[in-house]
Structures are given as structure tokens and as C-alpha cells.
Amino acid sequence: MNQIHVGILLFDDVDALDFAGPYEVFNLSTHCLEDVQKLFTNRLEEKDKPFRVNTVSEKGSMITVHNGLKVQPDYSFENAPEFDLIVVPGGPASAITSVMSNRSIIEWIASYGAKDKHVISVCTGALFLAEAGLLNGQRATTNRAAITMMQATYPSVTVVEDVKFVDEGRVVTAAGVSAGINMALHVVGKMFDEGMAKRTAETIEFSTETTSAHNASLK
DSSP, X not given: OOOEEEEEEOOTTOOHHHHHHHHHHHHTOOSXXXXXXXXXXXXXXXGXXXXXXXXXXXXXSOEEOTTSOEEOOSEETTTOOOOSEEEEOOOSHHHHHHHHTOHHHHHHHHHHHHTXXXXXXXXXXXXXXXXXXXXXXXXXXXXXXXHHXXXXXXXXXXXXXXXXXXXXXXXXXXXXXXXXXXXXHHHHHHHTOHHHHHXXXXXTTOXXXXXXXXXXXXX
């Protein structure tokens, strides 16, 4: 069965739930109900999961999450494998400033857009996608606190408010923090099927009752 390799970008001051939400959604997705029990008893082999999930940072060294959590990424940009899908989380003002001025990170994101890979962002991570040129002429969303900044800085992007996520095909952007879970579940359904997305939501005990009413899925 086809397995999607997911790379989650990490950097200092990243918001924890921005990356941990999608990390859990993709890791806890299964091809069938019987695999859920195997998953929770550590009997589901890596090759039998729909998604393989790894983390990556610029240098591969330990990063400090916003509010102090320490995380050791799996890879650096230099030794990372080619991912099928990358997740670009956001963070507070300190993270926005440092990432936006880091050409290595922005160019790494842009390279996935150039290769027509799937690129999804959470919260203020949409600003990094915009800086990388992936949102030109498209619709996107971000944390409500960053809406004005995004509109002023990237006028070629149509910023959508009051939605959980915006789907523009290979690029999907989510609103603030927890909306990354809604978006990741949407991506599961998009890349496999709605049955898998529903099973994953049940596995993580996440209500999707309002998800369909709060998204802008275009393609």
C-alpha cells in the first residue's frame, strides 16, 4: 500500500500544538479498524501505516519549543530524505522574525513548492509559505492575530477569515494552533479516503462536527 512520508519542520520558538497536532493525526491514522488495536499495543509495523512521520530542522540540532519544551529533530536539511508532504508550523513574534529572515528555511520550503509536493501550514506558518512564494495569487488563512499582517505584507494573497483551513490543491493552510488538527484530518481524507479520516478522528477522540462548516476547500 502507498505510504506518504511526512516531514514536519521544527525551529526555535515553534508552537507545540502547531506541529504536535498534525504529528499525532498522521501517526495515528490506520488503513483499517483492526489496525487501531495493533497501533495501541505496538504491534503495527511502520511499513503498514499510511503515513511515515519525521521531524526536520535546519541544522538537525535540538530545538526549544515556545514555552520551553526541548525536541530533538530526526533530520537536518542536509541529511533529510525527500518527503512527500511537509508541515510548516508557526509560532509567536520571535519565531516569525527569526524564520522570515532565515533564507535557508524559506528556500527549503520553496523547494518543495517547486517540486510540486504537498505543503501544509499551521497558524503563522502561512507567513513562511507566503514568503517562500507558495501563496501568490491564492487564498490562504492563518492565525486571526496575524490576518492584518499577512494582508499588508502579501497583497497578492487573498486572506480568508473565520475558517479552519483553506485547501488550494497541493497547498493547504490552517488557522490558529488547534486548527492544524482539523486540517490534518482533512488531508488524511484527501490523500486516502474519508473513512480513514473519520477513523483517525475517533482514535484521537476529536470531534469533527464543525469541521466541514468551517473550511474553504477549493480543489
